[in-house]
Every structure is written in C-alpha cells, then in structure tokens.
Amino acid sequence: MSGAVKMIGIRRHRLATDGEGVTTLACFWGCPLRCRYCLNPYCLDESFKGEMLTPQTLYERVRIDDLYFRAAGGGVTFGGGEPLLQIPFLREFRALCGKDWRLYAETSLNVPFSAVEAAADIFDGFIVDVKDTNPDIYRRYTGRDNAQMLKNLAWLLDAVGASNVLVRLPLIPNFNTEDDRSKSRTLLSDMGATRFDEFDYVIR
Numbered sequence: 390m391s392g393a394v395k396m397i398g399i400r401r402h403r404l405a406t407d408g409e410g411v412t413t414l415a416c417f418w419g420c421p422l423r424c425r426y427c428l429n430p431y432c433l434d435e436s437f438k439g440e441m442l443t444p445q446t447l448y449e450r451v452r453i454d455d456l457y458f459r460a461a462g463g464g465v466t467f468g469g470g471e472p473l474l475q476i477p478f479l480r481e482f483r484a485l486c487g488k489d490w491r492l493y494a495e496t497s498l499n500v501p502f503s504a505v506e507a508a509a510d511i512f513d514g515f516i517v518d519v520k521d522t523n524p525d526i527y528r529r530y531t532g533r534d535n536a537q538m539l540k541n542l543a544w545l546l547d548a549v550g551a552s553n554v555l556v557r558l559p560l561i562p563n564f565n566t567e568d569d570r571s572k573s574r575t576l577l578s579d580m581g582a583t584r585f586d587e588f589d590y591v592i593r
C-alpha cells in the first residue's frame with residue numbers, strides 16, 4: 390500500500406483543459422526538472438507544506454464529481470510537479486476508481502523508463518510537456534538532459550498509441566524560437582507523434 394504523499398493542490402471542474410470531459414486536476418509536490426519559468430514553483434520549494442494525502446483520501450475527496458466524470462467521459466488528471474514519480478500511489482488510486490474514470494498524466498517524461506512502463510498500464514492518456522527537443526536548449530531551460538525523455542516518448546507512442554499522447558511544444562522567450570519549435574515538431578512527427586499543443590509562454 391502507498392503511504393501519504395505531498396500534494397500542492399486539487400482543482401475541480403476543468404473543462405477539456407487537461408483531458409477530455411470534466412476533469413479534476415490533482416498536483417503532486419516534487420519535480421526532477423528546474424525550469425526557469427516554472428509554472429508551479431511550490432513544487433520545487435522544500436519548505437512548502439502542502440497537504441499529505443493517501444490514495445484513499447484523495448479518492449474520497451474527488452469522488453464528489455463522480456457523476457460529472459461518468460456523464461462527460463472525464464476523470465482525474467495528475468500533474469505537479471511530476472506525477473510519474475508516484476507510481477505506487479497512482480496504481481492504488483486506479484484500483485480504487487476502477488476503469489470508469491479516465492485518468493490522465495501531465496508529465497515531462499524525464500523519469501526512469503520503469504516509471505513510464507508502469508504508467509502505460511495506469512493512464513488513459515498522456516499530456517507530455519516536451520519543451521524542446523534540442524538538447525542544449527532543453528538543458529539551459531530545465532537544467533537536465535533530454536535524452537531519457539525522448540527515449541521514453543518514443544516507447545510511449547508505440548505502447549499506448551499516438552492518439553493517446555498530446556505533445557506540448559511551448560515557445561519559451563529567451564530560450565527557443567519558432568524555428569526551434571518547428572524542428573522539434575518535425576522530429577517528433579518522425580517519431581510518430583500526431584497530436585500537438587503549441588502555445589507561447591507569457592513572461593510577466
């Protein structure tokens with residue numbers, strides 16, 4: 390059984406923003422990357438208290454929207470932070486909610502391959518925040534190498550099918566250009582990706 394893990398927040402009633410139908414977003418604390426414009430800096434802050442939840446407690450909390458999930462073909466999207474660092478928790482949550490809810494992972498995929506392999510059996514869909522396929526740009530922006538992420542993505546596309554993987558390609562001010570993004574898209578299309586979400590980061 391999984392113990393309690395630190396979560397940074399739960400947001401209900403999201404409509405087609407991070408999964409199909411009505412979804413609840415549940416965010417884990419902790420991430421292996423250090424993105425310069427991190428959208429959830431609490432995930433990287435050791436002193437952030439968050440809330441410790443077990444799979445059972447989270448299930449009881451989000452079950453309030455069971456009817457919405459079933460009627461609209463929605464469910465729970467796990468983000469963070471990096472949800473794929475919490476495989477035992479996720480496996481137990483799936484056992485609790487059964488197959489009627491759709492579960493999605495918002496992930497960087499920059500995790501050990503064993504986590505991706507396990508996640509393929511848990512989730513219905515993946516939203517993969519690739520950022521950029523150029524290793525230098527990726528390292529400058531996240532502080533990490535992207536080789537493992539690309540290997541994981543190639544395997545995932547094959548294992549779960551391209552229709553179940555949405556690839557996010559942001560334009561990141563001061564780090565990449567339209568031309569870089571276009572190169573990433575070409576490389577990822579060659580790997581088999583078919584669904585892309587391209588958007589611009591707005592730096593305030």
Ligand code: SF4
Pocket residue numbers: 420421422423424426427428429430432469470471497
């Ligand atoms: S992957 Fe997401 S949570 Fe992790 S550092 Fe980057 S923006 Fe922040």
